[in-house]
Amino acid sequence: MSASSHSYHHGNLRNALIIAAAELIERDGTLDFSISEAAAIAGVSAAAPYRHFADKEDLLGAVRQLAFMGLGNVAKQTADQHPVTSIEGILAMGHVYLKYAREKRVFFSLMWEARADIDERRENPQTEHNGFMILVDRVSAFCQAHGTPQINPTQLATSLWSLSHGIATLEANQLLDIFDRTVTAESIFDDSAKRILASVFASRPW
Secondary structure, eight states: OOGGGGOOOSSOHHHHHHHHHHHHHHHHSSSOOOHHHHHHHHTSOTTGGGGTOSSHHHHHHHHHHHHHHHHHHHHHHHHTTSOTTOHHHHHHHHHHHHHHHHHTHHHHHHHHSOOTTHHHHHHOGGGTOHHHHHHHHHHHHHHHHTTOTTSOHHHHHHHHHHHHHHHHHHHHTTOTTSSOTTOOHHHHHHHHHHHHHHHHSTTOOO
């Protein structure tokens, strides 16, 4: 995207800078850019970003929110393609997480790095993690449909998310298949997720 396409009008500079930073990360595959580089892509002076961001970390925090928004959007699109109470929908949510981590590697790292604002992020996680909340809703509907409303859907969703996150992290570090070169991220997730669900719904062998 050219600098001219980032022309901003009446208060859109903040968004233009976030998009510019995201484009730099996408282009170079690294977080090692300067705030002045983002300003140049947005078509403003090197001093202009400081009207909206205290420093680069502040700008990266906004980019992280954009990355979570992107994950939430693809999670919703994926969820909408499957029946609300289907196990296929739950498995597809894991797959979309793995795909996002694979295709947006640097953004995925930024999303989960322990940075200076970790305490603030823990206070209201729902504001960023709408993709996870979609998974919670799916798991809750699944539990209701299969006669186990007493199960804590957030806890079960956390188990499934932790599984997909661990697999994604190992794959990103090229260590997932260190012991078995035939495995894939999706196959491990499917097998393990079905085992988790089978342990919860003991009478139903998924």
